[in-house]
Amino acid sequence: MTRKNVTNLGASIRQRLQNHAQLSNRPFDEILRFFAMERFLYRLSKSAHADRFTLKGALMLRIWDTPLQRPTMDIDLLGRMDNDIQTVESLIREICTVEVEPDGIIFDPTTIVGRVIREDTDYEGVRIRFQSRIDNARVTLQLDIAFDPFVATKSFLCDYPTILDLPAPRMKAYSREATIAEKFQAMVYLGSINSRMKDFYDIWLLSRHFDFDGNILADAIKATFEHRRTPIEATPLAFTPAFSVEPTITHQWRAFITKNHLNDAPVDFAQVTIALADFLSPVSESIIESRHFNSIWKAPGPWR
Structure with a gap:
């Protein structure tokens, strides 16, 4: 040419x-x-x-x-x-x-x-x-x-x-399961210094639009947390009401969705953390209690 x-x-x-x-x-x-x-x-x-x-x-x-x-x-x-x-x-x-x-x-x-x-x-x-x-x-x-x-x-x-x-x-x-496991681990690991709004958004989005086998997701989360030596928490700081209304965090969330033109994402960050808790806390609890998690997530939830 x-x-x-x-x-x-x-x-x-x-x-x-x-x-x-x-x-x-x-x-x-x-x-x-x-x-x-x-x-x-x-x-x-x-x-x-x-x-x-x-x-x-x-x-x-x-x-x-x-x-x-x-x-x-x-x-x-x-x-x-x-x-x-x-x-x-x-x-x-x-x-x-x-x-x-x-x-x-x-x-x-x-x-x-x-x-x-x-x-x-x-x-x-x-x-x-x-x-x-x-x-x-x-x-x-x-x-x-x-x-x-x-x-x-x-x-x-x-x-x-x-x-x-x-x-x-x-x-x-x-895979979607590996993606969620790594992003969830980062949320727990970073705690109050977490500014990775993309992780909250990505897990929220995946949970709204895809089905998940509870055992497969639980295995991915358990293995990822163990590999990265992070204790699993059923209700990590990122899912608490105090975190979801913290002014710095809510400002970061609104700036994130505005900058990225995500007009259909929730403006209220608390809606996102509540949705993530509904999605991930039951999985975490099953891992902590060492039991199989046989539920199925039919998007947008809940677990059944």
């Missing part, structure tokens, strides 16, 4: 994405970012390193086709390789240059910069940032790669949904 054709394709893709943003009533920058993430994941899925990464985090909401999908600034991945920055940077450079069907986007491997991050586990992660270009629009991508070898449930192969009519990435991804 000639340089002129590449340029024309980029301009065409950019215009189609702008049309999509208008039709879906979403910010154009958000659609550009989601497209760039999608096409990077496609290159990853076609690379020699596809089996070394598992998709997790907010992009899973797109795979599960949940309503009220929140925007995200990064791609969350679980990596199966050494967690030194040079190794990870080298892999991402290779992925950026994988030859695929023309899709109007160029990833610049010379802009890749990595640094160490540390969140809620004993394993240091790596954050990678680099630039991409769609016509004259530049999009910065950020990858947050975790290296904890433990995952509560088996990953599954999924086809990542595409915005336009382009080949879809096919890759390993987290």
Whole structure:
């Protein structure tokens, strides 16, 4: 393909994405970012390193086709390789240059910069940032790669949904149960210093729209808390009335839903914590009491 054709394709893709943003009533920058993430994941899925990464985090909401999908600034991945920055940077450079069907986007491997991050586990992660270009629009991508070898449930192969009519990435991804278990553990672990409103939102959203087998969810939560050496609490601080009306927390929640254009999410944070307590406290109680939790959650609940 000639340089002129590449340029024309980029301009065409950019215009189609702008049309999509208008039709879906979403910010154009958000659609550009989601497209760039999608096409990077496609290159990853076609690379020699596809089996070394598992998709997790907010992009899973797109795979599960949940309503009220929140925007995200990064791609969350679980990596199966050494967690030194040079190794990870080298892999991402290779992925950026994988030859695929023309899709109007160029990833610049010379802009890749990595640094160490540390969140809620004993394993240091790596954050990678680099630039991409769609016509004259530049999009910065950020990858947050975790290296904890433990995952509560088996990953599954999924086809990542595409915005336009382009080949879809096919890759390993987290289960809903593992996602909930890790986010719930973070809530309990962080306690009063928790500012991760995305975790409250994601669990609330999943519990509103998906069914769960109580035993499978309980096993995932129990294993995750044990691995991260966190005592399970039937009613953690995050589910208490005092926490749900704390001014700093309620301000953070309202800022979160406003910034992310989540117009259908509850404005009252207490509604969210009550819903999460209804969903997770019975599971926690069964684990504490060492009994099987044979109930079924039919969205939006309750357990039966």
